[in-house]
Amino acid sequence: MADRPEVEISFDRDRIDFEAASRLIRASYWGKRRTEAGNRRAFDNSLCVAAFIDGEQVGFGRVMTDYACFAYLCDVVVWPERRGAGIGKKLVGALLDHPELAGVLAFSLRTTDAQSFYEAFGFEVSNDGMYMRLVR
Template sequence: MSEVEISFDRDRIDFAATSAIIKASYWGAQRSDEIHRCAFDNSLCVSAFIDGEQVGFARAVTDHACFAYLCDVIVWPERRGVGIGKKLVGALLDHPDLAQVGSWSLRTTDAHSLYAGFGFEVSNDGFWMRRRR
C-alpha cells in the first residue's frame, strides 16, 4: 500500500463521497448533504489520502480550549484494516490548535478498541447526560 497522507485542507475533501459514506453508516443515515455542509464548516476536519485519492475522514467539534467531540471517523470500506482510522484520530488529537483541550469525548457502538488505544474509556461516571431532539 502507498503511504497515507493526512490533510487538514478543507478544499481537498471530496464532499460528495464523504457525505455519501457517512449517510451509509449506522450513525449518519438520517443526515442530509446540507447537514454535513454545516457540520463540516463548523468543525476541524481531517482527511486521509492515498495517491491523491481520499480514503478517510474525521472531524472534531471543539471550542479549541476546553472541550472536543470526536466524530464521523470513517474509512472507505476497501481501505479498512490498515491503520487509516488510527492516523485520522491521532492527527486530530495531536493537532496543535487542540493541544490545551483537556476533555475529549466520542460516541461509538463498534470501535471501542480503536479509541481505547488513544486512552478513551467508557464513561459511566454519572456526570455525563444526554438530550436528543
C-alpha cells in the same frame, strides 16, 4: 507481506471531498438520519481531516470544539475498500495531535462498536453518572 501504501494526512479543506465523506457517513448506522445539507453545515463548523493515498481520498474525520475546554471527535470513516490498513488510526492520531487542540482539556466521542479502537488512544468508557444527553 506487501508494504502498506503511504497515507497522507491533510487538514486542507480545499482538498477534502466533503460530498464523498457525507455519502459514506449517511450510509453508516450513526449517520443514516442525516442529510447532505446537514452534514455540510456540520463540516463547515468543525476541524476536518482527510486521508489520501496517491492523491485519492480514502478517509475522513472531524472534531467539534471550542479549542480550549472541550472537543468531540466524530465522523471518523475510512472508505470500505481501504479499511484495515491503519488509516483510521492515522486520522484519529492527527486530530488528537493537532496543534490547535493541544490545550483542550477533555475529548468525547460516541460509538457502539469501536470502543477498543478508541481505547488505544486513551479514551475510556464513561459510566460515571455525569454525562447526559438530549436526543431530538
